[in-house]
Amino acid sequence: MTKKATIYRMVTPDHLCPWGIKALDLLKRNGYQVEDHHLATLEANQQYKESHGVDETPQIFIDDDLVGSYDALRDYLGLAADPREGVSYQPIIAIFIVTFSMALTVTWASLGTLELIRVLELFIAFSMCVLGIQKLRDLKAYATGFVQYDLLAQRYVPYAYVYAAIETLAGALMVAGLILWIISPIVLIASGIGAISIVKAVYIEKRDLKCACVGGNSTVPLGFISLTENIMMMVMAIWMLLR
Structure with missing residues (x-):
């Protein structure tokens, strides 16, 4: 029928x-x-x-x-709301899939092999660039979310804008391996503060917040993914310093 x-x-x-x-x-x-x-x-x-x-x-x-x-x-028809309501990890998953694919293809194109260390370096650096772009596209909306949990930004709001610039510029410099002795310590300090802030807000104070990592008006919950981003940046900074 x-x-x-x-x-x-x-x-x-x-x-x-x-x-x-x-x-x-x-x-x-x-x-x-x-x-x-x-x-x-x-x-x-x-x-x-x-x-x-x-x-x-x-x-x-x-x-x-x-x-x-x-x-x-x-x-x-029994379908979910459009756009999807509530929290969603889709934005950060999409970013990580794309940046990992970029890391694989660039490594292969430049080295002719998929050298694991280089893939991971580029994956983190590309992720920092894309996440930085997400913040820079609407700085005011991003800062509104960021100051809710970042300990330094709560005391000096303009730091939110500085953090977005640090993440983006550092990612670009790390791709090429330029002036790492300057940028790596800055990234290590900024991401370290970010990690401590997330642990305090989410795991100690048990606050239900959205992550500003993908920019303003985020649907990504603050928590494990946000902490992972900061840990990735810390590891990358330490690795680049050791190199």
């Missing part, structure tokens, strides 16, 4: 509703034959909402029964 659905969504020359597109795609991928109705003007969209007593479009019907909005459709 054919499954049928009807969708009313906003499609104008100036605006193509992204939730409407995603709802239409979701219906098709779940085997529904879709009757797609376009609300071609702002006035038509507003009139539809007023006449049907709804606050938003798209609106979806399945077998003539109202399901509701895109979020309601996902709930109807």
Whole structure:
């Protein structure tokens, strides 16, 4: 038996509703034959909402029964919220997968072999660069999260901005092995303070915080992953000094 659905969504020359597109795609991928109705003007969209007593479009019907909005459709199909609510490790996992892949390919391209030590060096250095970029893209939002747990930033807020710059610049210099005798001690001190701050906030005070490691408005919980980032930086700094 054919499954049928009807969708009313906003499609104008100036605006193509992204939730409407995603709802239409979701219906098709779940085997529904879709009757797609376009609300071609702002006035038509507003009139539809007023006449049907709804606050938003798209609106979806399945077998003539109202399901509701895109979020309601996902709930109807037994799917998680979009965007996912609550905490998520996805941002940091994505960064580490990409930077590790970069480390592998660069090591192979430059040495013709996958030398483990060089792969690890580049992985940490690339991760520092990308995590630094995440902080630099919205310094104010990042600093708001960072000052909630970093011991030095709580006493001197501008240090939050300095930390983001240190991490990014140090990662770039470590890729090329430049002026390590200067940058490595700075990284060691900054990451050491960060590690102590995380241990205090999470494991001693038991505070429920988000990690600023991937920038402002993070969904990554402060804890093991955040501590790992700082430990990686400490190990990298010590290794570069010993070299």
